[in-house]
Amino acid sequence: MAFIDILPLSQAITGVSILFLLAYLITPLLSWSREIPGPLLAKYTRLWYMWQKYRNDFHWTNIKLHREKGAVVQIMPGYFTIDDPKAHKIIYGHGNAWKKGEFYVAWNVSSDPHATNLFAARDQGLHASMRRKVASMYSMTSLVSYEPYVDHCIDLLHSQLDRAASAGSAINLGRWLQFFAFDAVSIITFGERLGFLDEGKDVHEMIQSLDYTHIILTFAGVYPWLTPLFKAVAGVFTGDKLLYFQKFASEKITMARQEHGDLAEDGPATTMVRKFLDAQRREPKKGLTDWDVAANAGSNIGAGSDTTAIGLIATVYYLFRDPAILERARQEMDSEGLPDRPSFQEAQKLPFLQAVIKESMRLLPGVGLPLWREVPKGGAVVCGRFFPEGTNLGVNAWVSHHNQQVYGEDADLFRPERWQEASGETAVAMEQSWIPFGLGSRTCIGKNVSLLEINKIIPVLVRDFDFYFQDQHGNPETRDYITLKNKWFLKAPHLYARVVRRNLKAG
Numbered sequence: 001m002a003f004i005d006i007l008p009l010s011q012a013i014t015g016v017s018i019l020f021l022l023a024y025l026i027t028p029l030l031s032w033s034r035e036i037p038g039p040l041l042a043k044y045t046r047l048w049y050m051w052q053k054y055r056n057d058f059h060w061t062n063i064k065l066h067r068e069k070g071a072v073v074q075i076m077p078g079y080f081t082i083d084d085p086k087a088h089k090i091i092y093g094h095g096n097a098w099k100k101g102e103f104y105v106a107w108n109v110s111s112d113p114h115a116t117n118l119f120a121a122r123d124q125g126l127h128a129s130m131r132r133k134v135a136s137m138y139s140m141t142s143l144v145s146y147e148p149y150v151d152h153c154i155d156l157l158h159s160q161l162d163r164a165a166s167a168g169s170a171i172n173l174g175r176w177l178q179f180f181a182f183d184a185v186s187i188i189t190f191g192e193r194l195g196f197l198d199e200g201k202d203v204h205e206m207i208q209s210l211d212y213t214h215i216i217l218t219f220a221g222v223y224p225w226l227t228p229l230f231k232a233v234a235g236v237f238t239g240d241k242l243l244y245f246q247k248f249a250s251e252k253i254t255m256a257r258q259e260h261g262d263l264a265e266d267g268p269a270t271t272m273v274r275k276f277l278d279a280q281r282r283e284p285k286k287g288l289t290d291w292d293v294a295a296n297a298g299s300n301i302g303a304g305s306d307t308t309a310i311g312l313i314a315t316v317y318y319l320f321r322d323p324a325i326l327e328r329a330r331q332e333m334d335s336e337g338l339p340d341r342p343s344f345q346e347a348q349k350l351p352f353l354q355a356v357i358k359e360s361m362r363l364l365p366g367v368g369l370p371l372w373r374e375v376p377k378g379g380a381v382v383c384g385r386f387f388p389e390g391t392n393l394g395v396n397a398w399v400s401h402h403n404q405q406v407y408g409e410d411a412d413l414f415r416p417e418r419w420q421e422a423s424g425e426t427a428v429a430m431e432q433s434w435i436p437f438g439l440g441s442r443t444c445i446g447k448n449v450s451l452l453e454i455n456k457i458i459p460v461l462v463r464d465f466d467f468y469f470q471d472q473h474g475n476p477e478t479r480d481y482i483t484l485k486n487k488w489f490l491k492a493p494h495l496y497a498r499v500v501r502r503n504l505k506a507g
């Protein structure tokens, strides 16, 4: 009797399950987005995108999808990437109503739910007021006071490269450039290096901790409601390594506050933290809170080190692997007669060098995932399609930079001359599509800081060293690319090179 009672129940459960499954399978096929191309699995689940992130190569997949399927591609339910420069203004235009997508929720690193940061803030009004408070510290005028810090780091890297040249052994040049980028942004921010350039290693495993942070937050960005779980699990595995740099920042700020006498009472403040503290004291109306200071200083390390490292690595790689390009850069520098440690301004006057930097950052932009924005109330038409409110659209710099309609059939090739040859509408389209620093009101606030570092060190490396790239086994590098891992920021685990010193002054 009991068996007879259970049987219909189990049948009912099976029937309902089948109905749910059918509804699940059919819904995307009936949805408004059914005609938008993309991997089939991506129409059903976010796991497809999660898998791409796990593979670390979504930048290439994203380019391939757009080349094969057109300007709009679906990569998760409700998420679409766009490859059309005309759409940039609609999605990212200044003053528009498109806020950052839910992906950014995970990047609120503070345990205080009310404390956000410039990068993660989704409310546009809040973001604008936060950005106004600190914009001047990242301006071109402020950069002048940061130049000596960069020179100091150049000196240190230079002596390490001299040492490597004398030893004659290959080094992981990519790693040293990363050390340079971390130490440079740290000394600009706090007046103190992290010590990577002295020790030649990841002191306190800060780089590793940042790697963990990026892996966890990009995964959490796919499932924002699971963020607390992701962070808890990560905490168990990484202990206090996670967000170590945020703790480092807090310590240094506390020290700077205590060194009150050393704060620039009359003269201009030099490090960024001192500029923040100065603004707190001198312009209380600005409303710069202690959290603003900590969040911005921490973000400088978090957002400004690996990204600048990739810019440097890309530029060094493309310059030194092609003797003709290198020679042209050297001739330009020789004819300008640059001083031992060139200023940002002097480097900016070298048109070929500028084209090389621009082209390197085009081919290897530092951020490798789409910058998600949420379609505002009422929906929007993009690329001739209507997208309902709440869906997410995003442009990936890698896709934009490899667009063959904009950059030509040879878009995948390194050809700095393209920037000097382009004119008229082509030049405008190329500029609009060049987005390594993002775009619109959320453009990278540290753009000038990183360009300062890149522009100052590259001429020194070009003038004083030759680098011969090798694989990990010491054979000459024959591949036409650098291995990169896409963890939101691109990371180059290795770029080995033998270092040879040039232009040794006599006596």
Ligand code: HEM
Pocket (backbone or CB within 6 Å): 118, 119, 120, 131, 185, 299, 300, 301, 303, 304, 305, 307, 308, 309, 311, 365, 366, 367, 371, 372, 435, 436, 437, 438, 439, 441, 442, 443, 444, 445, 446, 447, 449, 450
């Ligand atoms: C080559 C180096 C760099 C690259 C490629 C880069 C890239 C980017 C991109 C693409 C964005 C926009 C992200 C979005 O829309 O979601 C961004 C924002 C940001 N970057 Fe950078 N960045 C670099 C260097 C720096 C440096 C040196 C700093 C700090 C000193 C910095 C701090 C920030 C901050 C705070 C934001 C958020 C800005 C806002 O939303 O108002 N970045 N960066």
